Amino acid sequence: KNEVEQSPQNLTAQEGEFITINCSYSVGISALHWLQQHPGGGIVSLFMLSSGKKKHGRLIATINIQEKHSSLHITASHPRDSAVYICAVPAAGNKLTFGGGTRVLVKP
Amino acid sequence: DGGITQSPKYLFRKEGQNVTLSCEQNLNHDAMYWYRQDPGQGLRLIYYSQIVNDFQKGDIAEGYSVSREKKESFPLTVTSAQKNPTAFYLCASSDGQGAGGYTFGSGTRLTVV
Numbered sequence: 692k693n694e695v696e697q698s699p700q701n702l703t704a705q706e707g708e709f710i711t712i713n714c715s716y717s718v719g720i721s722a723l724h725w726l727q728q729h730p731g732g733g734i735v736s737l738f739m740l741s742s743g744k745k746k747h748g749r750l751i752a753t754i755n756i757q758e759k760h761s762s763l764h765i766t767a768s769h770p771r772d773s774a775v776y777i778c779a780v781p782a783a784g785n786k787l788t789f790g791g792g793t794r795v796l797v798k799p
Numbered sequence: 800d801g802g803i804t805q806s807p808k809y810l811f812r813k814e815g816q817n818v819t820l821s822c823e824q825n826l827n828h829d830a831m832y833w834y835r836q837d838p839g840q841g842l843r844l845i846y847y848s849q850i851v852n853d854f855q856k857g858d859i860a861e862g863y864s865v866s867r868e869k870k871e872s873f874p875l876t877v878t879s880a881q882k883n884p885t886a887f888y889l890c891a892s893s894d895g896q897g898a899g900g901y902t903f904g905s906g907t908r909l910t911v912v
Binding site for chain 2: 695724726728731733734735736739777779784785786787789790791792
């Protein structure tokens with residue numbers, strides 16, 4: 692079973708700060724997902740990555756397959772970035788295992 | 800554009816009533832999944848289906864039922880036997896090509912009063 696750990700569990704930042712969220716997993720994978728969930732809202736898929744780095748606006752996701760680690764960075768954070776960020780990795784039988792999520796609060 | 804549609808986004812039901820959550824995909828994916836999220840916890844697998852007319856229990860299947868009569872549709876029924884049905888429910892589908900082939904619905908937030 693692929694164990695997934697996210698850190699930190701909670702994060703508070705001032706508007707404009709650089710934010711990093713980490714995701715570590717125990718079993719080698721082919722790809723990893725980063726998802727965003729706004730308070731009371733639904734899930735939005737941010738990235739799927741299998742190597743290197745991807746960038747979308749102020750969001751950057753990186754993955755190190757050898758280290759079994761991925762990071763999600765938010766540059767120039769804004770209050771609308773306040774959400775729960777979740778990573779997900781493959782498990783047996785083409786299922787996914789999800790991290791517990793990182794709750795981000797960006798204060799103006 | 801292809802995708803997954805979950806409806807409704809918010810759902811309220813009285814205790815003791817069965818309720819069915821809808822999940823439809825037009826991606827031609829063989830596999831579909833239902834996950835549950837409780838406040839402060841990670842998403843957990845309820846049921847999954849790898850092919851039409853077949854499905855398997857996940858980690859927390861008690862109190863739930865599913866059907867997969869069509870490739871596009873994988874409805875989840877929350878029965879009165881589910882002790883704590885209030886939660887966020889996420890549907891997903893996959894082309895079977897590992898994590899890269901996953902697509903997620905936006906979710907349904909069920910509140911039982």
